[in-house]
Amino acid sequence: MADVAAQPLNTRDKTVVGVLLLIPLLALLIVPIYARSGPELLGFPFFYWYQFVWVLLASAFTQASYVVIKRARHEDGDR
């Protein structure tokens, strides 16, 4: 089954992917950034809505890395 190999990425693409994936990690693991109550949004304290927003942002950042890798390898992807 495994008779074709994906090509390793070049350094530039690797860095781009690394940074794209590192941003959500830092945004959520550096807790002092968001451990506060204001400003509120729709009744949600900042602490809570910030993390909800990051669910979507993290998905977007990961999606962006996927696109970078796909382009670098000229893949159609597996749909």
Next chain:
Amino acid sequence: MRGAETVLADGTNVDGVALGVLVFFFLVVSVGGFYAARWRRPDSLMSLDEWGLAGRGFGPVVTWFLLGGDLYTAYTFVAVPAAMYATGAVSGFFAVPYTIVVYPLIFIFMPRMWSVSNAKGYVTTADFIRGRYGSRSLSLAVAVTGVLATMPYIALQLVGIQAVLDTIGLGGNGNTFLKDLPLFIAFAVLAAFTYSSGLRAPALIAFVKDTLIYLVIVVAVVWAAVHLGFGTIFDAAKTKMETPTSAGAPTGSFIPADSSYWAYASLAFGSALALFMYPHSMTAVLSGRSRSVIRRNATFLPLYSLLLGLLALLGFAAIAAGTSVFGSDGLANAQLAVPHLFQDNFPSWFAGIAYSAIAIGALVPSAIMSIAAANLFTRNVYREFIKPAATPHQEAVVSKITSLVVKFGALLFVLALDKQNAINMQLLGGVWILQTFLAIVAGLYTRWFHGWALLVGWAAGMVYGTITAYNVTVPKTATRLVNGEAVTETLGTRHFGGSLANFPFTGTKVYIALSALALNIVISVVLTMVLRALKAAEGTDDTTPADYYADNAAVRSGRRSTASQGASVAGT
């Protein structure tokens, strides 16, 4: 929830409508589970590739449901809001950053794991360790850790089902046999369809589970917003968490204070690292048909975290709604917060759908976990140490039987012991499974580490983590209603009181699993340098650099691989 205990006068009424809905959905998934053996029909199910990995042929959509059904378990759905209800953000809401952070990690590491496993025919992480380091003992250590960590996880799924049965009114008839009978039946059916259909069963049922869960959460959140209002919900939670307990400390945390930043971050990060080391995560990942199936899933799986976050807030909603958490045994149990919230505020038929979502949510991961544990036993104990010449057919037979043993072991665990034991063991399971991280993830990139050094590092992390977790003591309390008032009595102390302990030589509380991993890494690095200096002999590496990039040829060129022919659902 254990044994023939006191029965509340009004606690014995069975909610017939809710029970009817639950039974209906249970029948639906049972039929689906058995039918799954015919889904994407292979020539024979009798090999681990087919029974245990569904032919390694799942596309992005099936894998999305399978991984979602696998990683977001019934216990998560009961325990996270329960933790929010009881002690707030640090013990509960960390699950949201945890399940966000895990996907970039999966995105980076798992395609390599998929490639090398596909190229070499590996079914488990311990297979990979065996091939990469050529070390039978390290491979056995990884396999045993996986099985040990998985068993209590399965047991906890049963605790989730118990919470539902207790709410419906099947929990407290005072007759131990009758009380446990529904759980027993549910598990027997689960065991039977897992046995006959393998990984295809939970994959098919996961569609039902997720549809129900999404429906229930959306309705519940809209209800909470309209009837309570988010402002009210957060205010009620804040008030409860800031109220001092009898010991003088605040009840919990509404927003983590300075002193718990590290706790919150380390719980999120450590749990994320541990999550994809679990055998059941690996099983679901390896059932994908190409590298990009894994990557695409990592980009869309966070949608489940949105759901988990909303569900967590239902714990706060239960506070605002004044939900009672007294079980049919008369004792307060925070895990009843969400089931009771539905019971009190929704019509029986809708509550029944919510209970079904939780119960089916328990069946999917239980099935995958038992398959994963069975594969570990078959490949890394049976074939490695008992019968090296086992045929694929024999492997499948052994795995099927082991999956039964594993599930009934978990059932006995829950029925025979206090459920607190299952929770303690699950806490330890997270600590243990993270000790396999270094050998596995470092192994995906480098052979620098020496097999023996990794084994000693693993052992040190296991021992340190277990002792540290044991030493976390908290008062053991029981709260019951006396003349309408909650009365809490303290019954000494208990061990395994939480996941946090001071990081060595500091006063900062962090997740024990991460401290143990730090020790594990330090020892592995130092010992590797020593062993390299001594030119100690080591096993041969079975893999080549190209194996880590292997991909599925047919898929890459736009055609379907033979494994997934005729499965139109996978390609949509």
